[in-house]
Amino acid sequence: MRMLPTVLANLFAKAATRNYPHFVRESFEHARGELVNDIKGCIFCGTCARKCPSQCLTVARGAAGDKTEGAWTLEFFACVGCGVCVDACPTRCLSQKATHRPVAVERAVITLTGRLPERPARKDNAAGKAADKTEA
Ligand code: SF4
Ligand code: SF4
Numbered sequence: 001m002r003m004l005p006t007v008l009a010n011l012f013a014k015a016a017t018r019n020y021p022h023f024v025r026e027s028f029e030h031a032r033g034e035l036v037n038d039i040k041g042c043i044f045c046g047t048c049a050r051k052c053p054s055q056c057l058t059v060a061r062g063a064a065g066d067k068t069e070g071a072w073t074l075e076f077f078a079c080v081g082c083g084v085c086v087d088a089c090p091t092r093c094l095s096q097k098a099t100h101r102p103v104a105v106e107r108a109v110i111t112l113t114g115r116l117p118e119r120p121a122r123k124d125n126a127a128g129k130a131a132d133k134t135e136a
């Protein structure tokens with residue numbers, strides 16, 4: 001019986017939740033929303049994919065048979081927006097918008113491609129060969 005006042009109060013009180021997506025909460029500073037990759041800065045190292053707790057990232061080097069190209073793929077609806085990949089990215093090309101992606105009825109996967117960084121010439125080999133010649 002002691003519950004009755006609470007039940008009645010809750011019945012007539014304003015709802016504590018919003019009717020999303022018709023009413024969207026305003027974003028706030030440092031909110032972790034949609035993940036964005038500025039692919040020009042990506043070196044396809046795969047760190048983000050290895051660290052991602054929900055395994056929604058895939059990084060491929062030599063995508064589509066082209067050894068100079070890399071592909072970065074994100075399953076949007078598997079992403080929990082934790083920001084671990086953003087913190088781990090060595091080139092800081094990942095960021096998160098303050099807002100979330102709009103709701104959708106189909107699974108969304110995005111693939112971004114770019115050129116792999118050129119490998120620097122192996123100086124140790126060149127130096128080693130030079131040393132061998134000097135010794136001979
Ligand atoms: S960690 Fe950054 S640079 Fe490395 S593959 Fe991911 S997005 Fe690209
Ligand atoms: S924000 Fe979290 S869940 Fe989403 S891709 Fe990055 S590490 Fe994975």
